[in-house]
Amino acid sequence: MxxxxxxxxxxxxxxxxxxxxxxxxxxxxxxxxxxxxxxxxxxxxxxxxxxxxxxxxxxxxxxxxxxxxxxxxxxxxxxxxxxxxxxxxxxxxxxxxxxxxxxxxxxxxxxxxxxxxxxxxxxxxxxxxxxxxxxxxxxxxxxxxxxxxxxxxxxxxxxxxxxxxxxxxxxxxxxxxxxxxxxxxxxxxxxxxxxxxxxxxxxxAFIGDRLQEALWREALWLVHDGVATVEDIDNVIRYSFGLRWAQMGVFQVYRVAGGEAGMRHFMEQFGPCLEWPWTKLTDVPDLDDALVDTISNQSDAQAAGLSIRELERIRDDNLIGIMQALERTGESGWGAGVLLRDAKRSMRDRVGSIREGAAR
Ligand SMILES: NC(=O)c1ccc[n+]([C@@H]2O[C@H](COP(=O)([O-])OP(=O)(O)OC[C@H]3O[C@@H](n4cnc5c(N)ncnc54)[C@H](O)[C@@H]3O)[C@@H](O)[C@H]2O)c1
Incomplete structure (x- = not known):
């Protein structure tokens, strides 16, 4: 090839x-x-x-x-x-x-x-x-x-x-x-x-959207049942496992959470909760006008007047910061940080070879 x-x-x-x-x-x-x-x-x-x-x-x-x-x-x-x-x-x-x-x-x-x-x-x-x-x-x-x-x-x-x-x-x-x-x-x-x-x-729905939909379904139920606002749910994610997911995903994070006994211990400890169960599985709340209004109004309040373009720039800056932090882990970076290093090297090579070509 x-x-x-x-x-x-x-x-x-x-x-x-x-x-x-x-x-x-x-x-x-x-x-x-x-x-x-x-x-x-x-x-x-x-x-x-x-x-x-x-x-x-x-x-x-x-x-x-x-x-x-x-x-x-x-x-x-x-x-x-x-x-x-x-x-x-x-x-x-x-x-x-x-x-x-x-x-x-x-x-x-x-x-x-x-x-x-x-x-x-x-x-x-x-x-x-x-x-x-x-x-x-x-x-x-x-x-x-x-x-x-x-x-x-x-x-x-x-x-x-x-x-x-x-x-x-x-x-x-x-x-x-x-x-x-x-x-x-x-x-x-x-x-x-x-x-x-x-x-x-x-x-x-492949892999990513299946995982995201399972989480989103559960989040909709929590708002529907009055357990949390959209902001409460976003705070729970961004101050805790959202930070963990960006660098290790779900399985490796759980492996670490199992302590010295690792994944096997984690599964023994938390496996039974899956059977209780804690979540609503595939049951979906009715997305009627009342629920859509609640979520839209809470989401407007959460945005506090920031436009979509402003939110996009904030999101981009945060993603850049996270990827740059992962680039600095250890000697060769970690997760998305390894890819960033490789992409930088590949771009430098390409720019270098274009300049060399132009000089000849
Ligand atoms: N939005 C997301 O987060 C996301 C993420 C991953 C994948 N996707 C997928 O990407 C695809 C596009 O989604 P989107 O969010 O960009 O939607 P969008 O509505 O923002 O854009 C769709 C665009 O397609 C154009 N269009 C309509 N008919 C067309 C035609 N015959 N020829 C060419 N263009 C035509 C529309 O004018 C519109 O600009 C979908 O398949 C969606 O599932 C979306």
């Missing part, structure tokens, strides 16, 4: 994290909302040329605003070692956007019929070697592949918001996806500083 894939895919570089990277030269983003513009920003700030297609006439402004926030975050995270940003083009059609693109990321609304139509349009117009990934939060790639002439090159690449800062992407192949395409997608994502995790069995 070496050399150029096509016009849009570059060459294999050295690893970021534990994945071999495959540089992308041109990408296309189909859908430029919250997630599509986050993808565009991540590609552009990693030096990749991007075309965005979205029928919304405000797309240029919206992508521009996200790019401003992302550029500010990248400057804080990577300082001077950043590559020159790739060019942004707002395309007038799907066909124009995918022209010459080696990697295509679809981020249109979460409706299977719409995804199928848009993906078929992408498949018909994209260069033959291009990889087509969907940002879907939970639809199955096998279902989305149904109407494609070349389903082998389609898979899911599920990111987390803000896409330009959070490194994880869940990579999920469908029944028709070629194994080589999963590998190429992982390499491409690693080349823009991401951590691809391949989901081993196709399953609705």
């Amino acid at each position: 070496a050399g150029n894939w096509n016009a849009g895919f570059g060459t294999i570089e050295r690893g970021v994290g534990d994945t071999m990277t495959i540089g992308i030269e041109r990408a296309a983003c189909i859908g430029g909302g919250v997630i599509g513009s986050g993808w565009a920003a991540r590609f552009i700030l990693n030096g990749v040329e991007v075309s965005v297609f979205d029928p919304d006439p405000e797309t240029g402004r919206k992508v521009g605003e996200v790019l401003d926030n992302a550029g500010r975050a990248f400057a804080r995270l990577f300082g001077d070692g950043r590559p020159a940003p790739g060019k942004l083009r707002i395309a007038a059609s799907v066909a124009e956007a995918v022209d010459g693109a080696g990697f295509i990321q679809e981020s249109v609304p979460e409706r299977l019929d719409l995804k199928r139509t848009v993906l078929a349009e992408v498949d018909a117009a994209a260069p033959p070697d291009a990889v087509i990934a969907s940002s879907t939060s939970g639809l199955l790639p096998t279902d989305m592949q149904r109407d494609l002439a070349h389903p082998g090159r389609m898979l899911v690449g599920h990111p987390f918001n803000p896409v330009y800062l959070l490194p994880l992407v869940e990579v999920v192949g469908g029944r028709a996806t070629s194994p080589g395409v999963v590998e190429r997608a992982c390499g491409a994502y690693a080349s823009i500083g991401m951590k691809p995790v391949v989901v081993r069995k196709e399953i609705d």
